[in-house]
Amino acid sequence: MLAMNYRGPYRVRPDFNKPYPELLHPGDAIVRVTRSCICGSDLHLYHGLVPDTRVGMTFGHEFTGVVEAVGSEVQRLKPGDHVLVPFNIACGVCPFCTQGLFGNCHESNPEATAVGGIFGYSHTAGGYDGGQAEYVRVPYADIGPEIIPAGMDPDDAVLLTDVFPTGYQAAEMGGIRKGDTVVVFGAGPVGIMAAKSAWLFGAGRVIVIDHLEYRLDFVRTYAQCEAYNFRSLGDPVLFIKKTTDYFGADVCIDAVGCEAAGSAMQTITGRKMLLQAGSATALHWAINSVKKGGIVSIVGVYGPTGNLIPIGNVVNKGITIRANQASVKRLLPKLIDHVMSGRVKPSDIITHRIPLEEVADAYQIFSSKLDGCIKPVLIPPSANA
Amino acid sequence: MEDQNNQFAHIKGWGIDADPENDPTYPMKRYNGDDHKRLSYQAPPPQPLSVEVLHSNERPSVSAVFGTSVPPSGLSGKIRRYAFNYSEGSFGHWIPLLLADRVNVVEGIVDDLKQGHVPNIFAEWGWKAEWKHSPTRLIGKVVLCTVATAALIALCSGKKKGKKAVKAMLPRR
Numbered sequence: 333m334l335a336m337n338y339r340g341p342y343r344v345r346p347d348f349n350k351p352y353p354e355l356l357h358p359g360d361a362i363v364r365v366t367r368s369c370i371c372g373s374d375l376h377l378y379h380g381l382v383p384d385t386r387v388g389m390t391f392g393h394e395f396t397g398v399v400e401a402v403g404s405e406v407q408r409l410k411p412g413d414h415v416l417v418p419f420n421i422a423c424g425v426c427p428f429c430t431q432g433l434f435g436n437c438h439e440s441n442p443e444a445t446a447v448g449g450i451f452g453y454s455h456t457a458g459g460y461d462g463g464q465a466e467y468v469r470v471p472y473a474d475i476g477p478e479i480i481p482a483g484m485d486p487d488d489a490v491l492l493t494d495v496f497p498t499g500y501q502a503a504e505m506g507g508i509r510k511g512d513t514v515v516v517f518g519a520g521p522v523g524i525m526a527a528k529s530a531w532l533f534g535a536g537r538v539i540v541i542d543h544l545e546y547r548l549d550f551v552r553t554y555a556q557c558e559a560y561n562f563r564s565l566g567d568p569v570l571f572i573k574k575t576t577d578y579f580g581a582d583v584c585i586d587a588v589g590c591e592a593a594g595s596a597m598q599t600i601t602g603r604k605m606l607l608q609a610g611s612a613t614a615l616h617w618a619i620n621s622v623k624k625g626g627i628v629s630i631v632g633v634y635g636p637t638g639n640l641i642p643i644g645n646v647v648n649k650g651i652t653i654r655a656n657q658a659s660v661k662r663l664l665p666k667l668i669d670h671v672m673s674g675r676v677k678p679s680d681i682i683t684h685r686i687p688l689e690e691v692a693d694a695y696q697i698f699s700s701k702l703d704g705c706i707k708p709v710l711i712p713p714s715a716n717a
Numbered sequence: 718m719e720d721q722n723n724q725f726a727h728i729k730g731w732g733i734d735a736d737p738e739n740d741p742t743y744p745m746k747r748y749n750g751d752d753h754k755r756l757s758y759q760a761p762p763p764q765p766l767s768v769e770v771l772h773s774n775e776r777p778s779v780s781a782v783f784g785t786s787v788p789p790s791g792l793s794g795k796i797r798r799y800a801f802n803y804s805e806g807s808f809g810h811w812i813p814l815l816l817a818d819r820v821n822v823v824e825g826i827v828d829d830l831k832q833g834h835v836p837n838i839f840a841e842w843g844w845k846a847e848w849k850h851s852p853t854r855l856i857g858k859v860v861l862c863t864v865a866t867a868a869l870i871a872l873c874s875g876k877k878k879g880k881k882a883v884k885a886m887l888p889r890r
Contacts, residue, residue: 339822339825339826339836339841340821340822340825341822342842343822343836343838343841344733344841344843345836345837345840354787356764356765356767356782356785357761357762357781358762358783359761359762359782360782380818380819381756383798383811383814383818384814384817384818385818386787386818386821387787387821387822387824387825388786388787388792388825389786389787405762417810421782422838423761423781423782424761425758425759425760426760426762427751427752427754427755428752428760429745430749430751430758431746431748431749431751431752432745432746432747433744433745436761438780439760439761439780439781439782440780440781440782441778441780441783442770442771442772442773442776442778442779442783442785443770443771443772443773443783444773444805445773445775445805446735446805447777447786448781451780455771455786455787456814458780458783458784459770459783459784459785460762460783460784460786461784461786470762471764471782472782503736504739504741504746506790507739507740507741507742508735509735509737510721510732510735511721527753531728531731531732532730532731532732532733532734532735533728533732533734533735533736534721534731534735536721538769549719556727556728588836590801606815610738627741629736630859635811636805636811637808639809650739652742654741654742654744656744659746659888661749662746670730671766673730674729675729675730675733676729676730679853683787690846692840692841692842692843692846693843693845693846694843695843695847696842696844696846696847697843697846697850700847700854701850702850702851703850704849714821
């Protein structure tokens with residue numbers, strides 16, 4: 333079958349001879365992929381920043397597909413069902429899953445205890461091949477996958493596997509109160525959805541900070557918010573302070589993670605020399621921009637080693653930090669309702685639909701922010717089989 | 718409240734999920750005390766171990782299911798096995814893994830060549846897309862690489878010449 337094949341930092345290719353996945357556990361399903369996005373966090377793998385990313389692996393944790401086969405214990409799904417598959421691999425019975433922490437499952441990742449299993453996200457996240465392929469193995473098929481409701485646009489469905497839930501949870505973890513000023517660092521797909529979601533929680537003002545003008549233009553319209561380029565602001569922290577009567581924002585969201593631009597010191601030590609787990613510029617700004625007693629919500633992805641952040645300011649300001657991988661399964665009922673009712677249309681952020689055969693070009697376009705790219709979707713040749 | 722609803726009437730769904738009960742400082746949204754019964758939960762049946770799977774030393778064994786994407790092998794595999802002697806809180810775990818990833822890249826090229834496949838590194842970089850959408854950037858990269866390579870060659874050959882010259886000046890014994 334055809335699948336994306338990682339060859340090393342900045343090098344991927346289509347592999348036309350990858351063996352078909354097999355049912356390896358009675359709870360497994362095999363899914364024929366119909367849509368598969370490249371996520372901003374896939375770029376951390378693509379850039380070689382995530383430890384234990386092995387050559388030959390297939391990435392992809394945002395996908396939809398049709399169930400082709402199920403294991404002997406699968407009861408909820410049957411062949412032919414068109415499903416959206418949350419990026420978390422979750423058993424549903426461990427103490428974390430039963431309490432809604434589906435992103436922190438204890439029975440899906442042998443290689444690391446700090447993160448649950450994730451499709452196509454290195455061996456640090458369980459060593460599963462991902463959905464940038466024609467077919468994919470889906471463990472715990474009775475727990476994660478959700479049958480796509482009749483009438484839902486498949487492009488909306490694929491964005492319910494990660495992007496919208498992650499942006500929404502960023503806002504939820506911010507504990508937004510009606511009238512709050514919310515600052516979102518990053519106008520990538522997750523930042524855009526976080527800005528959109530902040531209004532659902534009753535934010536009084538939503539401000540997005542980034543440096544790519546085309547993305548700022550998009551988020552200004554799509555999320556009906558203020559958007560500023562930090563390169564023209566000079567010091568974004570000072571700007572936030574001034575625009576909030578020198579108090580600071582009520583809630584700051586880091587939707588950038590380990591590849592943030594904006595600080596030479598962070599970029600050199602984090603992204604070039606790997607002396608820290610990526611560049612923590614956005615988190616730095618979030619901590620310094622939030623008000624005393626405010627909340628910093630982190631959904632940007634960082635590596636496992638460690639980062640330079642102003643922890644002294646966290647203590648002195650009495651900041652609450654909330655962070656997690658999105659618990660997609662917990663959020664799906666609410667988010668499906670938002671999509672079906674027309675309150676949110678996630679698929680508006682899709683800018684590129686690219687055949688899976690051209691996966692190397694797709695990664696280059698997304699990584700280098702070429703051609704006004706916000707969200708690329710890969711379409712496997714078997715999507716309409 | 719009515720004022721706010723009017724103020725944000727242009728935003729679909731404004732405030733629909735506002736929840737005064739949402740306590741963002743407590744992440745377990747469905748608290749049921751199960752984390753205190755952690756030794757007695759019924760884990761799913763285990764996936765048979767068909768390939769070598771490394772597991773964190775912060776857990777007693779592998780999880781009930783796991784990925785089998787790329788089992789450890791070769792020199793990179795040896796480094797990875799070494800790394801898993803250390804806990805996730807240790808640089809002894811992560812730095813060797815990053816090293817193994819880089820070694821694995823070379824192993825990947827060797828494997829390709831062994832199978833008679835010469836990897837098209839330019840295509841794997843996605844140069845076609847870059848040429849189409851940002852030719853000046855690509856040209857800049859090529860120029861930079863050419864200059865850097867030329868400088869490196871000049872530096873190396875300069876050093877060799879220098880050594881030869883020094884040798885020639887040394888008195889013969």
